[in-house]
Amino acid sequence: MSSVSALQKALAAEHAAVYLYGVLGGRVSTYGDPSLAAALQDAYDAHRAARDALIDRVAAAGAHPAGAAAAYALPHGIDSAAGVRAAALGIERHCAATYFAQVAAVDGEDRRLLISALGDAAVRELSFGGAPQTFPGTA
Amino acid sequence: MFRPPSHLSRRTALGLLGVGAVACATGCSASSTLDSLRPTPLPTPSAPTNPDRPVLDRVVARIRAADAGAPSTFTRPHATQLHALGARAASAAPSASAAGDQWRRQQTRLAADLAAAAAQAHDPRLVRLLASMAAAQRQLLTVQGLA
Numbered sequence: 001m002s003s004v005s006a007l008q009k010a011l012a013a014e015h016a017a018v019y020l021y022g023v024l025g026g027r028v029s030t031y032g033d034p035s036l037a038a039a040l041q042d043a044y045d046a047h048r049a050a051r052d053a054l055i056d057r058v059a060a061a062g063a064h065p066a067g068a069a070a071a072y073a074l075p076h077g078i079d080s081a082a083g084v085r086a087a088a089l090g091i092e093r094h095c096a097a098t099y100f101a102q103v104a105a106v107d108g109e110d111r112r113l114l115i116s117a118l119g120d121a122a123v124r125e126l127s128f129g130g131a132p133q134t135f136p137g138t139a
Numbered sequence: 140m141f142r143p144p145s146h147l148s149r150r151t152a153l154g155l156l157g158v159g160a161v162a163c164a165t166g167c168s169a170s171s172t173l174d175s176l177r178p179t180p181l182p183t184p185s186a187p188t189n190p191d192r193p194v195l196d197r198v199v200a201r202i203r204a205a206d207a208g209a210p211s212t213f214t215r216p217h218a219t220q221l222h223a224l225g226a227r228a229a230s231a232a233p234s235a236s237a238a239g240d241q242w243r244r245q246q247t248r249l250a251a252d253l254a255a256a257a258a259q260a261h262d263p264r265l266v267r268l269l270a271s272m273a274a275a276q277r278q279l280l281t282v283q284g285l286a
Contacts, residue, residue, distance in 0.1 A: 096274065103270045104263035115254050115270045122274035123281050132278040134216040135223075135271045 004063045006105035007054055010114060013098040014051035015068035017091050021047060023074060024084050033081045039127040040088060046124065047095075050117050057110055089128040093139070096121040100137025190261045198269065199226045201252045205245035213246055213279055220272050247285055250276040 021044040028037045058065040075090060077083035099118035106114060122136035133139060189195075202221060206214045206228070218228035250273055257269035280286040 100267055100271055103257070104266035108258075111266070112254075112258050115257050115273060118270050119250070119254070119274040119277040122278050123286070126278060126281055132216070132275065132282055134219045134275055135268075136274040136278060137267075137271050 003106040003110055004058060004061045006102035006114075007058045007061065007110060008063070008066045010098055010102050010117070011051065011054040011058060011066055013095050014047055014054055015066070016072050017047040017095055018044065018051055019068060019072045020074070020087070020091055024078060024088055027078050028081065028084050036081055036085060039124075040084070043088060043092070043124055043127070046120060050120070053113060057113060061110075085128050089125055089130050092121045092125045092128065092130070096125070096137040097139075191265055194256050194260050194269075195224060195265070198253065198256045199224060201245075201249055203228075205242060205249045207242065207245075209242040209246055212283060213242075216275060216279070220268075220275070223268060243285060246276070247280060250280060 021040060025037070025040045025044060028040055055065040075083075075087035078087050096118055099114050099121065103111060103114040103118060118137055122133070125136070126132070199221065202217050206217050214228070221228050253269055253273035253276055257266055257273055260266045260269055277286065
């Protein structure tokens with residue numbers, strides 16, 4: 001797999017995360033859960049930053065960054081705070097798994113970016129009910 | 140769960156080192172006897188070296204050092220991770236130098252060490268393993284309030 005392909009796959013995961021966190025944030029405000037709302041906002045901001053960083057890296061490699069889809073399938077059960085929390089945990093696990101799968105396909109600054117992003121996603125899992133794992137990104 | 144990268148196994152590598160040492164010992168004594176009787180031999184190709192060996196050794200040493208005196212919250216997952224690297228866990232007894240809060244500093248530094256090792260490794264399986272271990276360490280530090 002080429003390094004650009006690996007970056008594009010990571011970018012696709014971040015596009016989805018940004019979209020889904022936008023949806024989840026709107027749901028939580030209804031339930032007046034300030035701590036969850038803050039965690040969702042932080043995650044949304046972090047994924048936007050990660051998306052932008054990946055766009056820059058793909059462009060720096062001379063390729064055209066993949067765009068976001070028009071819409072993404074929403075997780076089930078997001079009509080409650082617990083459901084939103086579980087969906088957010090799922091997003092982070094998906095991102096961590098994507099970074100885990102792609103990290104070895106890139107080198108140098110790109111690899112450092114993916115290593116950092118894998119750790120960021122793993123730490124955010126803790127904000128949404130996740131527990132420390134021995135090998136984040138593999139489950 | 141990871142399986143140790145077969146060609147990166149420390150035990151395998153140590154076994155190969157042992158075999159090499161025996162071969163060298165016997166070869167050396169034979170060649171010293173024959174040196175005066177035959178021309179200088181052409182250099183023989185050496186066994187291929189594992190480019191990840193320095194990274195692997197450094198990571199194992201750092202984890203063992205960080206775990207000296209650290210609570211099981213850290214040492215338990217590290218034992219599993221060391222096993223995945225083909226190494227044994229650190230001794231349970233803390234060293235004298237691990238007194239006080241030193242383990243906290245070492246554990247905090249370990250996350251960056253693992254990330255740096257993942258950035259340097261060559262074998263794709265080792266890269267993924269180390270990147271995941273760096274992420275796991277960040278999780279532990281966050282949960283323990285050390286991040």
